[in-house]
Amino acid sequence: MKREFKRYFQIIAFLFALFLVPLSAAAALVPNCAGYTCTICSLLQLISNIALFLVSNVMPPLAGLLFLVGGIMMIAAAGSEERYKKGRKIVIDTAIGAVIVLVSWLIVNALITTIGSAASIPGFSVQNWWHPTCP
16 A cells, blocks of 8 residues: 555656646746835735635646546456545545635635735735735
8 A cells, every 4th residue: 555655646746846846936926025025915915826826726637636546446446345445535535625725715715805805905906816916
């Protein structure tokens, strides 16, 4: 079992390095913050950039890959109850993880809209907090 886990981890790490690291390196987390010129709007921009990156760029491909791995394990079980259960567990855990990521998006949305509506921050709009424009 350790060998299989190690192999899956190697495949996922390779795919992460191949696809996701260049995406994160290409975009700055807070493009308008240099030195000591950071404001509360810059902090909100950082939070929104991280949340948007995780929800839109990391979670869907990773969840799709794990659903594929779990489905293939279930189909290729060839009557082996243990392999079928292992594939089913991967699919169920992936679904639970995707739900956790989406619920965390809702929590971040609630926090930012609450903070943003309580404070008057120039360049920050509560309606589309995931694309803030800091001056």
